[in-house]
Amino acid sequence: MRTQAQAVVIGGGVIGCSILYHLTKLGWSDVVLLERDELTSGSTWHAAANIHGLHDNTNISRLQHYTMSLYKELEQETGQGCGVYQPGSLYLAQTEAREHQLRLQAAKAKLYGMKFYEITIEEARALHPLVNFGGVRCVMYEPEGGNVDPSGVTNAYALGARQRGAEIHRFTPVTVTEQQDDGSWVVTTPKGEIRTQWVVNAAGLWGREVAALAGIELPLMPTEHQYFVTETIAEIQARDRRLPSVSDRDGEYYLRQEGEGLLIGAYEKNMKFWAEEGTPLDFAHDLFPDDLERIEENVMNAIERVPSVGEAGIKRVINGPMIWSPDANVLMGPLPKLEGYFCCNGIIPGFSQSGGIGLMAAQWIVEGEPEYDVFPWDLARFDSWATRDFTKARVEDQYTRRFAIHFPNEERAAGRPLRTRPIYEQQKALGAVFGLNAGWEHPLWFAERPGTQDTNGFTRQNWWQPVGEECRMLRERAGIIDISNFAKYLCKGPDAEAWLNAVFANHMPRSVGRSCLTPLIGRRGGIAGDFTVTRLAEDEFLIIGSGMAERYHKRFFQQVPLPEGTQFIAMTEAMCGFNVAGPLSRALLQKLTDTSLETEDFPFMRSKRISLAGVEAVALRVSFTGDLGWELHCRTEDQAQLYKALLKTGADLGAGPVGGRALMSLRIEKGYGSWSREYSPEYWPHEVGLDRLCKMDKDFLNRAAAAEVLDRPKREQLVLLHLDEEEVARSNADATGGEPIFRNGHGVGHVTSGAYGYSVGMSLALGFVCNAQPGDRVEVMVLGKPHGATVLADPPFDAEGRRLRK
Numbered sequence: 001m002r003t004q005a006q007a008v009v010i011g012g013g014v015i016g017c018s019i020l021y022h023l024t025k026l027g028w029s030d031v032v033l034l035e036r037d038e039l040t041s042g043s044t045w046h047a048a049a050n051i052h053g054l055h056d057n058t059n060i061s062r063l064q065h066y067t068m069s070l071y072k073e074l075e076q077e078t079g080q081g082c083g084v085y086q087p088g089s090l091y092l093a094q095t096e097a098r099e100h101q102l103r104l105q106a107a108k109a110k111l112y113g114m115k116f117y118e119i120t121i122e123e124a125r126a127l128h129p130l131v132n133f134g135g136v137r138c139v140m141y142e143p144e145g146g147n148v149d150p151s152g153v154t155n156a157y158a159l160g161a162r163q164r165g166a167e168i169h170r171f172t173p174v175t176v177t178e179q180q181d182d183g184s185w186v187v188t189t190p191k192g193e194i195r196t197q198w199v200v201n202a203a204g205l206w207g208r209e210v211a212a213l214a215g216i217e218l219p220l221m222p223t224e225h226q227y228f229v230t231e232t233i234a235e236i237q238a239r240d241r242r243l244p245s246v247s248d249r250d251g252e253y254y255l256r257q258e259g260e261g262l263l264i265g266a267y268e269k270n271m272k273f274w275a276e277e278g279t280p281l282d283f284a285h286d287l288f289p290d291d292l293e294r295i296e297e298n299v300m301n302a303i304e305r306v307p308s309v310g311e312a313g314i315k316r317v318i319n320g321p322m323i324w325s326p327d328a329n330v331l332m333g334p335l336p337k338l339e340g341y342f343c344c345n346g347i348i349p350g351f352s353q354s355g356g357i358g359l360m361a362a363q364w365i366v367e368g369e370p371e372y373d374v375f376p377w378d379l380a381r382f383d384s385w386a387t388r389d390f391t392k393a394r395v396e397d398q399y400t401r402r403f404a405i406h407f408p409n410e411e412r413a414a415g416r417p418l419r420t421r422p423i424y425e426q427q428k429a430l431g432a433v434f435g436l437n438a439g440w441e442h443p444l445w446f447a448e449r450p451g452t453q454d455t456n457g458f459t460r461q462n463w464w465q466p467v468g469e470e471c472r473m474l475r476e477r478a479g480i481i482d483i484s485n486f487a488k489y490l491c492k493g494p495d496a497e498a499w500l501n502a503v504f505a506n507h508m509p510r511s512v513g514r515s516c517l518t519p520l521i522g523r524r525g526g527i528a529g530d531f532t533v534t535r536l537a538e539d540e541f542l543i544i545g546s547g548m549a550e551r552y553h554k555r556f557f558q559q560v561p562l563p564e565g566t567q568f569i570a571m572t573e574a575m576c577g578f579n580v581a582g583p584l585s586r587a588l589l590q591k592l593t594d595t596s597l598e599t600e601d602f603p604f605m606r607s608k609r610i611s612l613a614g615v616e617a618v619a620l621r622v623s624f625t626g627d628l629g630w631e632l633h634c635r636t637e638d639q640a641q642l643y644k645a646l647l648k649t650g651a652d653l654g655a656g657p658v659g660g661r662a663l664m665s666l667r668i669e670k671g672y673g674s675w676s677r678e679y680s681p682e683y684w685p686h687e688v689g690l691d692r693l694c695k696m697d698k699d700f701l702n703r704a705a706a707a708e709v710l711d712r713p714k715r716e717q718l719v720l721l722h723l724d725e726e727e728v729a730r731s732n733a734d735a736t737g738g739e740p741i742f743r744n745g746h747g748v749g750h751v752t753s754g755a756y757g758y759s760v761g762m763s764l765a766l767g768f769v770c771n772a773q774p775g776d777r778v779e780v781m782v783l784g785k786p787h788g789a790t791v792l793a794d795p796p797f798d799a800e801g802r803r804l805r806k
């Protein structure tokens with residue numbers, strides 16, 4: 001066994017082997033995989049191993065398609081069979097919402113060159129004569145859908161990696177992982193030790209136990225999961241072609257051909273957790289006793305759809321464990337604060353995603369950043385706030401609604417409330433409908449009746465009108481928006497300015513009371529973040545960024561060593577904030593403070609420490625609404641006092657609380673981008689109009705990468721689109737993000753955010769389009785159908801910024 005390696009992968013399931021394979025593909029041959037038992041010993045060996053390309057997240061869909069196309073290549077490359085059957089998959093829609101989901105997927109598939117398209121019921125019946133298509137509204141066909149052989153695939157990855165120099169040791173459990181003073185790791189097994197730069201935890205069912213060896217706690221929880229295989233079915237035996245698989249997700253089961261019978265699996269309502277306290281170390285190629293009663297309801301749905309299921313006997317039942325994260329997406333990425341430790345755990349559709357996950361993991365390790373924005377897979381989306389109770393509640397919700405549609409704007413209730421701020425109860429009494437942001441409850445809109453919940457769908461929902469009223473109130477008078485969910489940091493010390501200048505791309509404000517906007521640049525030169533930095537004192541700065549990205553951004557901040565005597569402190573819990581905006585915001589706030597808020601005393605983009613209603617706050621004259629306004633940041637203890645004063649004084653002026661959904665609409669009216677939508681490491685500064693904030697006359701984090709991409713022509717450009725009103729009114733739907741954009745039927749871009757602009761009376765979308773010129777006509781695929789739209793030259797709200805500066 002080697003004693004040194006560039007990376008040591010722990011776990012020889014499909015994921016560990018894929019990571020090993022992709023590391024070698026990117027040129028790292030000095031890599032080792034350690035497996036405690038045989039390869040495939042965890043969830044891998046008993047999987048149904050269906051493969052699908054469909055996913056509600058566009059990048060995940062692209063990576064699933066990559067995975068599906070990889071298996072045949074892998075067979076050719078290694079000579080190891082992967083048991084690939086690709087008879088296609090039929091996706092059935094029984095509801096209008098499912099139809100919208102599938103049509104949107106088909107439009108995305110067209111944009112990205114993936115095969116997923118509509119077929120008629122007659123065509124579907126010809127492909128699968130055993131299916132009863134009653135009640136089906138539309139059918140999509142994915143010709144590459146099917147299934148693989150779990151052990152064949154795992155061994156093919158392993159063989160491919162070995163052929164490029166990797167070492168694999170079976171029956172070699174890792175018992176200790178210990179970080180050394182120089183940041184490297186020593187991985188200990190009964191067969192010896194290996195020193196390495198990277199430890200990769202791909203221990204599947206034992207992800208928690210392996211993480212614990214390094215002092216890490218991961219929000220993971222295993223469950224049981226069952227499928228069964230029927231005896232031979234005569235109609236299938238008589239066929240010379242394999243049947244496509246059936247994705248009847250409204251029926252909450254999956255179904256495909258296995259041998260000469262059918263395989264049916266289900267995510268039942270009456271689900272069962274397993275090994276909550278920890279996965280037993282002596283568990284390997286084991287299964288649980290059958291419990292088909294639990295999945296009876298789902299099986300009845302399957303029988304209704306494919307009557308032969310009910311007529312055939314049961315040949316084999318598999319009841320095995322799988323391990324989940326709170327949102328059923330993989331927890332992957334290098335651990336912020338623990339150099340050289342990479343996690344890749346909690347994978348549910350391992351066979352649909354193994355290639356994509358392996359590729360992203362290897363790029364992250366070897367090249368410092370994956371080529372796609374994979375924030376929905378990044379473990380940094382959770383932190384210690386994701387407690388065990390929360391994880392369990394969310395996993396139950398994910399499991400029991402595995403095939404439910406994830407609607408745009410949907411907020412699931414499970415495990416909440418988890419983190420609340422002092423005014424939570426008050427907001428609730430005001431009718432706030434909350435969303436989850438980095439574990440915090442955050443008001444999205446205010447309903448007339450407290451206790452109201454969102455309805456969900458791809459069309460305009462119950463919040464659409466009330467959000468419009470909030471927007472109009474703010475634009476006509478003023479609104480009070482809780483912005484406590486923004487991430488806040490303080491940087492203090494003699495070298496604070498120098499350090500911030502070394503991190504961020506823009507010049508830091510040179511005088512006290514000034515603020516600047518600045519991008520943070522990623523390893524590939526894209527936008528890793530956007531921040532507002534305010535100089536509070538000669539040696540003190542307040543930095544405001546995206547709340548959901550706080551842990552993600554930690555990775556960047558820690559790349560630039562803090563000078564001695566300078567501190568960088570996360571203040572998100574200790575501070576709360578409000579944005580008071582609108583034409584009467586000055587009048588409202590002036591009633592609460594002696595500090596003059598007139599423009600000559602308090603111009604745009606300036607800040608002051610002021611006292612408002614007896615509360616000390618940092619006031620910044622900025623507003624994401626694009627209107628006249630101030631951000632007020634105070635101590636969390638003072639949030640209630642400040643809110644009370646703002647509401648009371650606001651009421652006299654006809655102003656009141658405004659939620660996050662209204663803020664989304666208001667910022668789109670102004671054309672402002674937002675992190676994770678318009679700003680992501682996938683987009684280059686000049687594509688999003690932030691190049692003017694990259695100061696190439698100084699050094700900053702990843703400056704060379706920024707210089708390199710800035711030298712290249714834009715691939716596409718961020719634009720604001722106005723959707724044809726009649727068409728959106730007919731569909732009763734606005735763009736929400738993710739919709740493809742076509743020009744004369746050819747894919748030219750995609751939407752990143754969309755909303756109705758209530759104060760301008762326009763349905764709007766921000767998105768990326770190739771070679772876009774103002775006035776160009778394009779089609780935006782709202783609900784998967786073309787809706788005419790025009791590229792706007794300027795934002796429809798206050799293009800000259802007069803309101804901001806008034």
Ligand SMILES: Cc1cc2nc3c(=O)[nH]c(=O)nc-3n(C[C@H](O)[C@H](O)[C@H](O)COP(=O)(O)OP(=O)(O)OC[C@H]3O[C@@H](n4cnc5c(N)ncnc54)[C@H](O)[C@@H]3O)c2cc1C
Pocket residue numbers: 010011012013014015016034035036037038039040041042043044045046047048049050051172173174175202203204205206207210225226227318319320321322345346347348349350351352353
């Ligand atoms: C019944 C069932 C049906 C499924 N059907 C499908 C499907 O149709 N399609 C699909 O895509 N997915 C399916 N899955 C899910 C799929 O099986 C998983 O996503 C996948 O197997 C996860 O692989 P993994 O490599 O992450 O984990 P695992 O397979 O659990 O592998 C982890 C490996 O790490 C090893 N290990 C653990 N600790 C140590 C240590 N200390 N030292 C060394 N080695 C260690 C283990 O022995 C094990 O081999 C199904 C799962 C179940 C249970």
